[in-house]
Amino acid sequence: MFHDYICDLPTYKVGKPLELLMRDYGIPASDVVKLGSNENPLGSSPLVYDEIVKSVKLSSVYPDDSYYELKDLLSSLYGVKAENIIIGSGSDQILEFCVHATCNKDSSVLMAKTTFAMYEIYAKHCNARVLKTQDFSHNLDSMLDYYKKYSPSIIFLCTPNNPLGEAMLKKDVLSFLSKIDSNTLVILDCAYMEYAAYASSDYHIAPLDIVSYPNVIYLGTFSKVYGLGGMRVGYGIANSNIIEMLGRLRAPFNITNISLKAAIASMKDKEFIQKSLENNFSEMPKYRDFANKYSINMLSSYANFVTFMFDESLISKDISESLLRKGVIVRDLSSYNLNGIRITIGTPAQNERVFQELSLILS
Ligand SMILES: *Cc1c(COP(=O)(O)O)cnc(C)c1O
Numbered sequence: 001m002f003h004d005y006i007c008d009l010p011t012y013k014v015g016k017p018l019e020l021l022m023r024d025y026g027i028p029a030s031d032v033v034k035l036g037s038n039e040n041p042l043g044s045s046p047l048v049y050d051e052i053v054k055s056v057k058l059s060s061v062y063p064d065d066s067y068y069e070l071k072d073l074l075s076s077l078y079g080v081k082a083e084n085i086i087i088g089s090g091s092d093q094i095l096e097f098c099v100h101a102t103c104n105k106d107s108s109v110l111m112a113k114t115t116f117a118m119y120e121i122y123a124k125h126c127n128a129r130v131l132k133t134q135d136f137s138h139n140l141d142s143m144l145d146y147y148k149k150y151s152p153s154i155i156f157l158c159t160p161n162n163p164l165g166e167a168m169l170k171k172d173v174l175s176f177l178s179k180i181d182s183n184t185l186v187i188l189d190c191a192y193m194e195y196a197a198y199a200s201s202d203y204h205i206a207p208l209d210i211v212s213y214p215n216v217i218y219l220g221t222f223s224k225v226y227g228l229g230g231m232r233v234g235y236g237i238a239n240s241n242i243i244e245m246l247g248r249l250r251a252p253f254n255i256t257n258i259s260l261k262a263a264i265a266s267m268k269d270k271e272f273i274q275k276s277l278e279n280n281f282s283e284m285p286k287y288r289d290f291a292n293k294y295s296i297n298m299l300s301s302y303a304n305f306v307t308f309m310f311d312e313s314l315i316s317k318d319i320s321e322s323l324l325r326k327g328v329i330v331r332d333l334s335s336y337n338l339n340g341i342r343i344t345i346g347t348p349a350q351n352e353r354v355f356q357e358l359s360l361i362l363s
Helices: 018-025 046-054 056-060 068-078 091-102 118-125 140-150 170-177 193-199 240-247 257-266 270-293 316-325 348-362
Strands: 085-088 108-111 129-132 154-158 185-189 216-221 234-237 305-309 340-344
Touching: 018 316, 046 056, 046 257, 056 257, 068 085, 068 234, 068 257, 085 091, 085 240, 091 118, 091 154, 091 185, 091 216, 091 234, 091 240, 108 118, 108 140, 118 129, 118 154, 140 154, 140 170, 193 270, 234 240, 270 305, 270 348, 316 340, 316 348
Parallel strands: 108 129, 108 154, 154 185, 185 216
Antiparallel strands: 085 234, 216 234, 305 340
């Protein structure tokens, strides 16, 4: 009954839920440090919480399906029109629309060797062929070689890249885009772009840079710096033709009323975003110091996480498992065939816990 390619579909491995950790290891919730999913360690803006409380009664009615107010705020933030914006249940849903709208068994999609795992999974929903460049991190020159050889339906660029943390220079990305013809959709997954923009304007790609292209879409999310991972709101920004086509795949009311209100409120608290970015980049050097002290290879990061790569004397799966038993949740990268862990940068106190537990494990 089910397609063979669905029976063989890999699934995304989410971090261990708090409830299981508490039950399996007897760790109280208050002692758990959850740094495995790149959520905002500061939570979300107090304006969001107030708005959610005020919105409880909206749970009985459908949302305004035009998402007018949210699109209006995004329009002002990015200098684009409402017709250039599509709202999704997380930017994940927009990724899904993009793949489903363009791929079938005769298509291929192109991505970096180590990047967001969902790209491959969505491509496999359509039985499309998955092509990966061979370089450790994003290499636009090899991407271009693959593109010329295979004419993929989609090229995924994730900048900053999850789970490695590298970002691509804006000028390199724009030069790359100019070489891709309009039959290939280029998806710029910018889930962590606010962090890169804060770190250096050279890496800051904005929707306005790409909105005139006939074949490029910018994806953003409320799940990371806005602190709304639990609300499931993301967006795509592109020329109105792309948005109209993707809109055909969108079921009505694809985000909830409460999520909509939360996203709107989160955009009104610039101070919270600023504070979150400051915390991230003032804490990141502590990870660098720790890595140096223990001779761990820490990749440079433009995002809200750091990636530690281990040599053969250490096994990432064992290290993340030992941390888990202490109540510290990080992301083991062995499912990416890497001997490393990805750690979301937490609050100062959470990061101290990481250093304390990790140093006990390492010594
Ligand atoms: C977190 C993340 C997303 C989006 O997540 P949603 O919660 O679905 O908006 C997209 N791409 C990357 C690379 C991510 O890390």
